[in-house]
Amino acid sequence: MGPVKELLAPYLPILKWVGIGLLAYLGVIQLSLTAWAYQDIRARSESVLWRLLAPLVVFFTSVLGALVYSLLRPKEKLADTYARTLEKAYIMQDIEERPVCPSCQRGVEPDFVLCPYCHTSLKKKCPVCGRLMDLTWQMCPYCGQ
Ligand SMILES: [Zn+2]
Ligand SMILES: [Zn+2]
DSSP: OHHHHHHHGGGHHHHHHHHHHHHHHHHHHHHHHHHHHHHHHHHHOOOHHHHHHHHHHHHHHHHHHHHHHHHHSOSSOHHHHHHHHHHHHHHHHHHHHSOBOTTTOOBOOTTOSBOTTTOOBOEEEOTTTOOEEETTOSSOTTTOO
16 A cells, blocks of 8 residues: 555645535535525425424435425425415406306306396396396385385
C-alpha cells in the first residue's frame, strides 16, 4: 500500500478540502430538501402527523426520502381542494337555482310565463300591476290585489 499513499501524499490537504466541500454541499441539499418537504406538506395536509413525519423522513433519507415522499404525499394542495369545493358549490347552486318546467323538466328562465317547449303555464301575470306571480298564489304579493 506504500506506493499509492506516497503518490497521494501531496494531494491529501486538497482531498481533505474537497471532502469538506462535498459534505457541505450535501448538507445544503439535505437542508433544502427538508425545508421543501416542510413547506410542501404544510400546503397539502392539515394532519400534524404528516407535517412532522414528512420533513423528518426527508431529512434522514435525503433524495430517496424526498422521492418517496413526492409519490406518497397528498396529491392536491389544500388551496386547490378549497377552490374545487367552492367551484362545486357554485355549480350545485347554479343547478338548484335554475328553474325547470314542471311538465317537461327542461330549463326555463325565471320570468317565463309559458314553457317554450311544451307550452305549460309557469307563471301568471297580476292583472293589476302586471308582475309575475306563482300559479298557486291567490293574491298578488306586490300590490295586494
Ligand atoms: Zn315544458
Ligand atoms: Zn299585483
